[in-house]
Amino acid sequence: MALTRNVRLDPAKSALLFIDVQNFSAHRKGAEFCDISKTSFTKQYGWYFDQLETRVIPCMQSLQSACRRARIEIMYTTIESLTLDGRERSLDYKITGFHVPKGSWDGRVIDEIAPHDDEIVLSKGSSSVFVSTNIDYILRNLGVKQLVISGLITDQCVESAIRDACDLGYLVTQVSDACLTYTSERHENSLSTIGGYCRQLTTKELIQEIGAL
Secondary structure, three states, X not given: OOOOOOOOOOHHHEEEEEEXXXXXXXXXXXXXXXXXXXXXXXXXXXXXXXXXXXXXXXXXXXXHHHHHHXXXXXXXXXXXXXXXXXXXXXXXXXXXXXXXXXOOHHHOEOXXXXXXXXXXXXXXXXXXXXXXXXXXXXXXXXXXXXXXXXXXXXXXXXHHHHHHHHHOOOEEEEEEEEEEOOOHHHHHHHHHHHOOOOEEEOHHHHHHHHHHO
């Protein structure tokens, strides 16, 4: 049998991973935007938040509901330091200035897709969840072989997770309209670039697949 990425989800072997959908970067009052004037905010992030609030978050909510109904494991990762001063975060995050203190509001998943009590949330201090958390160990203990990915930012942390997951032997499905970055051009370029690593489906397509299982 020929090897392929186009494999339907097996709920018992699948997990949905939301990447960095947190107050820090997905809420208008998040710390990532706190030092920006109202005019600059609208210019730099107006499109992003319009897409996030009117299109992408509703897609995430639909995915979350469908996976809960199908008893597919749901996991979340957030940018959040293990310490108050962030001394353990990656050098890249230190250079970039990304620091979300341990236990802070910015480190919480946004209310719109808030985790249920028994769903796993992992704090990370680097771009890739596979580098700075024990997610690979957890997924293998759960028996997960197929990973569905949704989240922020398409051409940064989402891409990093997809590449690393593929290299570690997972079959990855990226939900194309449930990911977002700061411009349409960047988003489309990322989808084109990462498409060689994963299966790409829309929210509607994936929910139809889950419903038919």
